[in-house]
Amino acid sequence: MKHFRVNVHIVPRKGLLDPQGKAVGDALHTLGFTALRDVHVGRYLVIEMAAADATAAETAVREMCARLLANPVTEDFEIAAVTAA
Amino acid sequence: MKHFRVNVHIVPRKGLLDPQGKAVGDALHTLGFTALRDVHVGRYLVIEMAAADATAAETAVREMCARLLANPVTEDFEIAAVTAA
Numbered sequence: 001m002k003h004f005r006v007n008v009h010i011v012p013r014k015g016l017l018d019p020q021g022k023a024v025g026d027a028l029h030t031l032g033f034t035a036l037r038d039v040h041v042g043r044y045l046v047i048e049m050a051a052a053d054a055t056a057a058e059t060a061v062r063e064m065c066a067r068l069l070a071n072p073v074t075e076d077f078e079i080a081a082v083t084a085a
Numbered sequence: 086m087k088h089f090r091v092n093v094h095i096v097p098r099k100g101l102l103d104p105q106g107k108a109v110g111d112a113l114h115t116l117g118f119t120a121l122r123d124v125h126v127g128r129y130l131v132i133e134m135a136a137a138d139a140t141a142a143e144t145a146v147r148e149m150c151a152r153l154l155a156n157p158v159t160e161d162f163e164i165a166a167v168t169a170a
Contacts (some may be wrong), residue, residue, distance in 0.1 A: 003122070009129050019112055024130070028149055035145065036087065037133040038121035044094050045109070048122040060120065080165075 001050040005085040010070045010077045011042035041062065047055040054082045086135040090170040091143040095155045095162045096127035130154065139167045 012018040018040055025039040047064070051057035058079050070077040103125055110124040132149070136142035138146040144163050155162040 011129065011131070024154070027152065031149075033088070033134075034147055035135040035144065039133070040131040042129040042131070044127040045098065046096070046127070046163055047123040048124070049118075050120040050122065060118065064116075064118055067116060068112055069109070074103060078107070 001052060002052060003085050004049055004051050004082055005082040006047045006049065006057055006061045008045040008047065008061060008064070008065060008069070008077055009042055009080050010045065010075050011040060013074055013076050014075055037084060042075075051064050054084070058082050088135055088138060089136050089167055089170050090133045091134065091142055091144060091163055091167050092165040093132065093146060093148045094127055094152070094165050095130065095150070095160050096125060098159055098161050101126040103144060103161055105120070127160075133170060143167050 012021070013053060020041040021039045024041055028036050028039065047061055049057060049060065051060060061079060061082075062077075065077040066072065097106070105126040106124045109126055110121060113121050113124065132146055134142060134145065136145060146164060146167075147162075150162040151157065
C-alpha cells in the first residue's frame, strides 16, 4: 500500500442556480471588478489515503464522492489529480 | 479584451485546525473508508472575466482573493489555472 493524494473539485451542476457564486460575483462588482462576467463557487477536497495504486485510489475517491461528498442532485464532481505522496 | 477563465483554490492554512476536513474524514471512516489518512476541505472558484491577457487576468484574481475571497489570517489561495475561454 502506497500513499496517495487525490484532489477533487465539486461544483454546482451546470444550469442550476449557484446563489453563492452570484453573491460573490455581485460583491466583486461592488468592489470595482467590473470586468467580471461570472463566478462559480464549489468545493475543493484534498484526500490523503493509502491504496495499492493510483487507479485504486481514484476508484475509492469516486465512491466517496458518490456516497457522501457530492450531492448527486445538484453537484458534479471531478478528480483533478492523483499524485503519489 | 479577451475572455479568460481563472480557477482558484482556497484552502485552510497548513497547521491551522480544519474542522470541516476533520468532520468529513470521520464520516468517511464511519462509512468504511479506513485507508483514509487525512482530508482537507477548501473552496474552488471559477472566475470568468475579460482581461487584456492571461497575466492581467491572474493579477486581477489575486487582488480579488486578497480583498474579498480568501481570509488572510486562516487561508491560503493559489491560482490553479488561467485559460482563454
